[in-house]
Amino acid sequence: MDDIRATPFSAGLQRLRAEALQDGEKVIWQGQPDGVARMMMWRFLWWIGCPWLLLTVAAVRADWIDQAAHPLAMLGVAMVAAPLVMLLQDLQTLYLITDRRALILRTAWGRRTVSQTPFEAMDAVFEILDIGAGAGHLNFASRRSPRSPDTDYTGRYGFRCVRDAPRLRDILEAARAGKSRRPPQEKAAVLTGAAERTA
Incomplete structure (x- = not known):
């Protein structure tokens, strides 16, 4: 066992x-x-989320976006955090x-x-x-x-x-x-x- x-x-x-x-x-x-296996299944979210966050930060610094900055950043954070959240759930x-x-x-x-x-x-x-x-x-x-x-x-x-x-x-x-x-x-x-x- x-x-x-x-x-x-x-x-x-x-x-x-x-x-x-x-x-x-x-x-x-x-x-x-x-x-870890489940986290790796969802690692494609990192491939999307990390560039998403970088582009959002660049757009904010260049004043390309204003009110949309917060929801776009939160979406990027959610994509990056999702595999880690799944790992924590599996540990429990x-x-x-x-x-x-x-x-x-x-x-x-x-x-x-x-x-x-x-x-x-x-x-x-x-x-x-x-x-x-x-x-x-x-x-x-x-x-x-x-x-x-x-x-x-x-x-x-x-x-x-x-x-x-x-x-x-x-x-x-x-x-x-x-x-x-x-x-x-x-x-x-x-x-x-x-x-x-x-x-």
Whole structure:
């Protein structure tokens, strides 16, 4: 099982992880997005943003623009900062595969969120999208809202920018298959425990 990288956000992720896990739930794998790979995916914003800022500064000094200077400068700053903001968000994200579900935990920007996908709600076949440099997206659900940071524009949902995505697919498939092979008496015990917690 992969470890959480030691960052100022690690303790908060560990606390959220402890709160999110259900009684008796076993963590099979945990890891974080490859923030550097995601940042490199969006580095083209630097190629646009840096010249944009230089041209804006030159235009201001030459008195070519007046009232438009502020919004143009802010747009340039946003393009330059966007990849770094994504890196910070990835440092505050934790992916989990348990014996019951897949979890995405976040403590980014002061908001603690837990997104879960039970095995039963996953697609029959998991999809891997390679993004280069040994990283990729592991999609295990579809028809999700594209407003989620873990969903692409087509509604495919899963772990974004992870290292060795084929290995994670195998782990997730094995975890789901293991649950489907669980003995009937063990399934009944799990269902009974869930009903008791709900009552």
